[in-house]
Amino acid sequence: MAHSARPIRAPFRIIRRRVALLVAFCALAIGAAAQAQSPKPVVAKRTASGKPDISGIWQAMSAASFNIEDHAATFGPVAALGAQGAVPPGFGVVKGQIPYLPAALSQRDENYKNRLTADPEVKCYRPGVPRATYMPQPFQILQTDGDILIAYQYANALRTVFMKDRGEAPIDSWMGWSNGHWEGDVLVVDVTGQIGQSWLDRAGNFATASLHVVERYIPQGSDHLWYEATLEDPAVFSRPWTISLPLYRHVEPNPQLLEFKCEEFAEELLYGHLAKKPEGANAPPAR
Amino acid sequence: MRRQLVDARRRPGPMKLRGDAPLARVCAAVILTALALGATAAEKPFKAPRTSDGQPDLQGYWTNNTVVPLQRPAAYADRAQLTEAEARERLDKALEPSETEAGTDADVHYQLTDYGLDITQRKMNLDTRTAAIVDPPDGKLPAPLPTAAAKAKERADYTRAHQYDSAQTLNLSVRCIVWPHQGPPIMPTGYNSNLEIYQSPGYVTIITEMMPDARIVPLDGRPHLPGGVKQWLGDSRGHWDGNTLVIETTNYTGRTQVPGTPAGLLLTPDARVTEYLERTGADTLHYRFTVEDKNLWDRSWTAEYPLVRIDGMRFEYACQEGNYGLANTLSGARVKEREAAAQGTTPRDPVPPPRR
Numbered sequence: 001m002a003h004s005a006r007p008i009r010a011p012f013r014i015i016r017r018r019v020a021l022l023v024a025f026c027a028l029a030i031g032a033a034a035q036a037q038s039p040k041p042v043v044a045k046r047t048a049s050g051k052p053d054i055s056g057i058w059q060a061m062s063a064a065s066f067n068i069e070d071h072a073a074t075f076g077p078v079a080a081l082g083a084q085g086a087v088p089p090g091f092g093v094v095k096g097q098i099p100y101l102p103a104a105l106s107q108r109d110e111n112y113k114n115r116l117t118a119d120p121e122v123k124c125y126r127p128g129v130p131r132a133t134y135m136p137q138p139f140q141i142l143q144t145d146g147d148i149l150i151a152y153q154y155a156n157a158l159r160t161v162f163m164k165d166r167g168e169a170p171i172d173s174w175m176g177w178s179n180g181h182w183e184g185d186v187l188v189v190d191v192t193g194q195i196g197q198s199w200l201d202r203a204g205n206f207a208t209a210s211l212h213v214v215e216r217y218i219p220q221g222s223d224h225l226w227y228e229a230t231l232e233d234p235a236v237f238s239r240p241w242t243i244s245l246p247l248y249r250h251v252e253p254n255p256q257l258l259e260f261k262c263e264e265f266a267e268e269l270l271y272g273h274l275a276k277k278p279e280g281a282n283a284p285p286a287r
Numbered sequence: 288m289r290r291q292l293v294d295a296r297r298r299p300g301p302m303k304l305r306g307d308a309p310l311a312r313v314c315a316a317v318i319l320t321a322l323a324l325g326a327t328a329a330e331k332p333f334k335a336p337r338t339s340d341g342q343p344d345l346q347g348y349w350t351n352n353t354v355v356p357l358q359r360p361a362a363y364a365d366r367a368q369l370t371e372a373e374a375r376e377r378l379d380k381a382l383e384p385s386e387t388e389a390g391t392d393a394d395v396h397y398q399l400t401d402y403g404l405d406i407t408q409r410k411m412n413l414d415t416r417t418a419a420i421v422d423p424p425d426g427k428l429p430a431p432l433p434t435a436a437a438k439a440k441e442r443a444d445y446t447r448a449h450q451y452d453s454a455q456t457l458n459l460s461v462r463c464i465v466w467p468h469q470g471p472p473i474m475p476t477g478y479n480s481n482l483e484i485y486q487s488p489g490y491v492t493i494i495t496e497m498m499p500d501a502r503i504v505p506l507d508g509r510p511h512l513p514g515g516v517k518q519w520l521g522d523s524r525g526h527w528d529g530n531t532l533v534i535e536t537t538n539y540t541g542r543t544q545v546p547g548t549p550a551g552l553l554l555t556p557d558a559r560v561t562e563y564l565e566r567t568g569a570d571t572l573h574y575r576f577t578v579e580d581k582n583l584w585d586r587s588w589t590a591e592y593p594l595v596r597i598d599g600m601r602f603e604y605a606c607q608e609g610n611y612g613l614a615n616t617l618s619g620a621r622v623k624e625r626e627a628a629a630q631g632t633t634p635r636d637p638v639p640p641p642r643r
Contacts (some may be wrong), residue, residue, distance in 0.1 A: 047488075048339050055487060125608045140503060142487040145339055149485055149492060151501040155607075158494065158501050173603040195608075254509045259518045261500075263463045263607045267454040274617035275453035276624070 038244075041185035044222035047145060052185045052219045055143040057250040057257065060134035060227075063090025067203035068134075068243060069097060077116045087202075093134070093243040098205060104236035111204025119199055123270060124262035126157040126174035128198025129191045129213050130229040130243060138250055140257050148180060148187075153257045161189050169193025172209060187217040208235040223249040335530055335566035340488040342506075343530045345566055348601060349594040351473065351574065352480045354381040357547035357590060359418035359426030366417055367426065374415040399478055414593065421575075422589040431552055435583045442551035451620035454613060459543065461613055463606035465519040467546040469495045471502070471536045471560045472576035474546045475592065482594075483601045484564075491525055491532060497604045504534055511537050517556060519543060532564040545578060555582040570596035 045053040063071070070092040076085035100108060111118055121127065127135055137153040148161040161180040169177030169192055177193035196209025211233040218226040225247040232240040335343035354377055363369070369377065387394040418426030431439065449456045460466045468476035473495060481496040493502045504525040512522040522538035541556045558580035567573045575591035578584075 120608075123607070126603075126605060142485065142490060142492060142503070144485075144487045147485075149487070149501065151492075151503060156498075156500045158499050158603075160601075170600075171602070174605050174608055175603060254505075256505070256512070257503060258512075258516060259500075259520065261464055261519055264455070266607075267462065271454040271614060271617055274614060274621060275455075276451075276621070 038216065038228060039218055039220060039226045041219045042221045043185050043219050047143065049145045051143075051145070051182055052187070053143065054187060054217055054219055054225060055141050057138050057140045057255045058225060058247040059138040059250065060136075060245055061248055062093060062134055062245050063088045064093045064134040064243075064245060065131075065136050065201060066090060068093050068201045068205055069203070071203070093245040094241060095244075099238045099241055101236055101238055104206075107236075108204045108206060111199065111206060113204075115202060115204055117269075119202055119204075120197060121199070121202065122266065124155055124266040125197075126155050127152070128174055128194050129159070129176050129178070130215065130227075130231070131198060131200050132157055132159075132175070133215075133227055133229070133247070134245060137260060138255075138257060151257060153260050155260065155262055161187075172196070174198065176213070183216075185219060187215075189213075189215040189217070191215065206236070207231060207233045210235045220246070223251060225249075333566060333568050338486050342486050342491070342527065343532070343566055344486065345484045345491070345532065345564055345572060346486050348481060348483050348597050348599040349572060350480050350597045351475045351482070351592060351594050353414070353419070353475050353592050354378055355414055355416055355419050355592065357419045357474075358428055359420070363417040364425075367424075369415045369417060371415060419590040419592050420588060421591055422577075423586070428548060429584045429586050429588055431549060431583050432585060435552060436549070439549055439551035439553075442553070443549075444551075446551065451616065454617065457613065457616070459519075461616070463498070463610050463613075465500075465543060466495070466498055467544055469498060469500065469520060470545070470576075471521060471523065471534070471562055472545060472578065472590070473562075473574070476546070479604070481597060481601065483599070491534075494601065496601045498606055499601065499604050514538070514556075517541070521558075521560070530565055532562075534562040534564070536560045536562070552583060554578075555580055557582055567593070 041052065043052045047053045066087045067090065071087070071090055073089040074087045076087055078085045098108075116122065121135075126132075132139065132150075132152045132154070135152065135154040139150060139152040139154075142149040142151065147163050149158070150161065151158050157175055159175040159178055161178040163180050165179045165181070166177070167179075172193050172195045174195050174197075176191045178189050178191050180187055180189040182188070191213040192211075194207075194209060194211055194213075196207070196211065199206045211231060213232075214230045216226075216228040218228070220226050226244070227247050228242055228244045230240050230242045231237065335345070338344050338346070359367075420426045420428065423429060430436075446456070446458075450458070454462055466476070468474040468480070473482065473493070476497070479497040483494045483496070485492040485494070489505065489507055491504045491506065493504065494500070500520060502520055502523055504523045506525045506527070508526065509524065511524060512518075516522070517538050517540045519540055519542075521536040523534050523536045525532055525534040527533070537559050539554045539556055539558045541553060544551075544553050558578070560579075561577045563573075563575040565573045572594040573591065574594055575589065577587050577589045579587040
């Protein structure tokens, strides 16, 4: 330590050390704050290689599919469906409000007005991430020591979580490009490359193709997973924000995803106006 | 993806060349390599590696591309095998560029070769067989029962006359509901004959790239779904018989068909399809299936073909999301009707049926 011979350096060393201590303290404080929000992993079962076994059929029990923000029960968009079509109330899965930029907030409100035709769910489009997670239908995690597959019952949507980083998406897609890794006992999935037309719920909340999602699957014993997703999209949000909700395992005997191939349910809506009209349907009314 | 590209590929000009000769040569080389691999595999039995939970490992991306027809052509009525020279000739012929006729659907369709969708752009197993069907031994589908044949004809006639009436009268693949080659049984198709097999403890999952429905097959011996639950891809249950994965599928909707069977002959909810998958080499799998449907045939029939490993990945085939073709097809049919009405005629066939 040649420098230690020069006394003038000593005060700087002390300052540096103090700054370093302060930084370390802040980092710890931030970390503690983050941990206060995220539950600690509790692992009931592990795979052959020792990772938490999160395979199984899971489902959210939440009104998030209707609106990820806090909301009271309200009218649905189709009066003909009566109370069956009403929106059930729900606690938000986002704390506070989504930090939209002003123009994006207007777009969200516009989306809400047009939700009956503009919501991709109405058209049976793949839901994207994170919406796929809290659709009111189950999904299945299939797990090996290599890649992880997540199959969703809604629209038979599917994605592979690559457990060796594959870098950037070769092309945008509806379910995005997922690179995963384990942080201790938490599966962290980095999702980019989404096509930018997916919504986040039936209330018109949305993001764009620049959306970057970081998901965290936190085991909570044998039958629960805690799900968190941080959404960052400078095109529409002023800062990153996080959704957080529990997922529940299907514990009935022989659970199985069933087909919900919804394309035909959307056909009348999408193409009904192009169908051949019955003989005389287009004739002018008789006088 | 397929339909999203349609508009981008519209090209002027009376004729287009299909295929690409240098490419065909590259493909032929690839295919011969595949043939050599297959021959080696046939000589000594292959010991499949095991997954971490002890299943024979079938994982990876595979293609079932082939030029072997399902049924034996009349020209080879008495022969199950071609000579190697004949097989090469058949293959070369399949790879030859062909021209389309001006003004036909095929002529205005985008060029498959430009998008890696053409059958010649993927590895292919050359096998010398004259038909994929191995039972009945004549390589032909059994004749359908008379009542089934009559019903099939009625359906086919109705479809021919009314397919362009509405989305609901068009075929299932145009509607992005299910593609016939998804099966089960999984069949080769004109392009994108690609599939992925993924094995996790207790399950084998099979995903055809087009469409990417995950067929998650439980291996735990659980019973089939109750009869009230019918599914487009049926309900599959698997088990290992030595090194062979056996998958039995039931609970069909009664609305799907095995490609290559007579038009309108839909599998009934009583159908049962049994598939057998076995690893035969580092880069080859053998696929065999038996179809039984007492309402269609008085006997079962069996076909088989090899699968060859391909480089991944599998891309997301988002059919519904890009289905501009369906709306365009219907609006085209309505235009034809209006034109015919203006001329005081009835369009007998508003749009010529697509060749599939």
